[in-house]
Amino acid sequence: MAIDAREDTPADAQQGVKLNETANRGSPRLAARQSRDQILEAAAECFKENGFAATSIDDVAYSLGATKGMIYHHFRSKIDLFFAVYQRGMEINFEATEPETHSHAKPLERLARMSMAHSVALMAHQPFQRVLAQGVAMHQTGSTTAAQRDTLSTLIKTRDTYEELFRTAIEAAVADSGTELTNPSLASKSFLAVLNSTVFWYSPRRRNATAEQISIALDLVNYALRGLGLHLPEDAIDDWKKHL
Amino acid sequence: MAIDAREDTPADAQQGVKLNETANRGSPRLAARQSRDQILEAAAECFKENGFAATSIDDVAYSLGATKGMIYHHFRSKIDLFFAVYQRGMEINFEATEPETHSHAKPLERLARMSMAHSVALMAHQPFQRVLAQGVAMHQTGSTTAAQRDTLSTLIKTRDTYEELFRTAIEAAVADSGTELTNPSLASKSFLAVLNSTVFWYSPRRRNATAEQISIALDLVNYALRGLGLHLPEDAIDDWKKHL
């Protein structure tokens, strides 16, 4: 009986689409998890659209066909909801990229694989990624209370360790190529700036845009690597092109 | 008598610093211009700190030691103020970069000079540049009324022509080098992404940070050019290093 749990298509999270009123009947814990996930996706979409400050809890609730009470049942405050979305965004990135760091491939190929994974994940989960960007901007400035600043700092540290993944991979690849970087910190910042640039202009064309995303990612990775003085071998490129 | 007009140091635009109460006595037009400029800088700072939506007119007024009435005397609405700041930011960029486009130097050097000018201006006027970024983000999403969307579109077009400056300079430099770009649009986007990346992490150390800024800009331009498959000649690099 626990399985009238709906397989929600993401498209279900649209404006005014009432949640199945007989839903959330199974294990309460499971139901809560699903609701929470739906809130996170809806919130990510809203935050992406209008930014944190300009998004009201009612906006998020309405996009779920639910009410404010529901959201405050799952999250203590608006900022808490934002933090949760941020965290989910980081989880997405880690799950996409971290496995590649354990690859036994050569440093250059490992870096390339990480970069491709990162870039594609970025385009595939745009709303969450824009929230990440907002969170970083938030951290540089004023997030009112001390408690908020604390949690935010914690979240940013997660991001820092994520960037650290690339930093070490970059240095390994450069060292392996026999060259050297004048300013490793700046280089890795620039490297990620290229990969992250899609956040500001990319929006998926249609369903199953993965081919398009891979193609873009390949170009970006190529550019970013050349900036470091590295070059992706032809066979590796062809390997990726098969996926499109 | 028109010159008790103060030479305002930027540091004067601090929280709670009352404007000289006997100021703005000279030509009313001149006084208005000064007030307007002060508002623009204060607003840029506030928008940079907390973002457009989270910044109140009272915030901006308070940072000037003035009141809401003063600001509404110079600007019709909050969004109008934002647009004015945006426009000022674009003016800054054009004044810095556009002269270099008329240079008779070789395409590569011209592109390099443009990029350096752009990058340094970006770091020297950070608050305005962050407002530019916000404006772009705003444009991608929802800016309520139709009139606002119109003016915003106009402003974005200014930005597009600015990017066009780089686009053509990039293609000229690449063509001159004998190579070719697989995807010119993506390449120029990546190129600017590198140069613009400072907006998200750079904050000036102390007074007269121009040396630091030039040094950073040089690294960024180097990276961005290599991404295109180009290389800045050593003597050009040395030329810039003299300025530091």
Add this chain to the structure above:
DNA sequence: TTGACAACATACCGGGTAGTATGTTCCCTG
């Protein structure tokens, strides 16, 4: 001198929104 106007400050209004307090409806356990 006067009065018109620029350049503000003060006072106030109304809509929107974060957060809360309180129902209501199921489910699941004992």
Add this chain to the structure above:
DNA sequence: CAGGGAACATACTACCCGGTATGTTGTCAA
């Protein structure tokens, strides 16, 4: 088959903030 609690919805409040209406002061032109 109670009744406790999870998972919401409804109703309400208090506050913030954009915008306006109005007051005040100095200046300049006639």
